């Protein structure tokens with residue numbers, strides 16, 4: 088990791104450490120449509136990884152009602168909140184690019200509003216890492232960025248925050264190239280309570296599956 092990338096990660100980490108409580112307070116408490124596709128296919132007791140789990144609400148908390156959830160987040164403050172909000176989950180403070188899991192550990196992985204905080208040149212490697220961690224036939228449900236923007240800095244809950252992304256079509260290419268089959272593409276609105284959002288937003292969500300060994 089070069090110095091610039093390391094600095095952006097430090098910015099994201101300290102930003103979320105500082106704004107974790109405010110973010111959590113503004114986040115919608117219901118997962119709603121975000122998780123629908125996954126909830127309908129996964130067996131109870133499945134092992135699910137939530138990438139950039141934040142305070143654990145609503146995603147990890149909803150998943151933990153039926154599944155065994157592991158959440159990873161770069162922010163200590165977020166991990167502390169997640170442990171309180173989802174006592175049955177397993178939560179780890181780590182950069183998702185350095186955490187280690189054995190191959191074929193998870194039946195599914197989710198990532199909501201988190202991938203765009205990782206420097207974009209790492210995104211193809213992140214998708215390959217997720218692919219390795221999934222069992223054959225395992226699912227990935229992730230919210231992806233729209234825009235091609237290598238570095239975008241803005242104020243976020245009182246902190247300077249960093250975003251980095253390719254255009255959506257690039258991710259579709261990376262996913263297929265990695266070995267995922269695309270099952271569904273849809274859009275969701277902002278993850279915040281309506282009172283918090285100044286302008287309506289939409290975010291692409293992709294539901295994909297790791298090919299089974301025999302395919």
Ligand SMILES: C[S@@+](CC[C@H](N)C(=O)[O-])C[C@H]1O[C@@H](n2cnc3c(N)ncnc32)[C@H](O)[C@@H]1O
Nearest residue numbers: 103139140141160161162182183199200201204
């Ligand atoms: C906008 S919040 C989303 C939290 C949660 N997924 C949700 O739906 O509310 C983004 C989260 O991604 C985490 N994050 C950002 N970069 C990360 C990285 N490199 N590794 C792990 N977590 C990261 C942040 O700390 C933050 O909690």
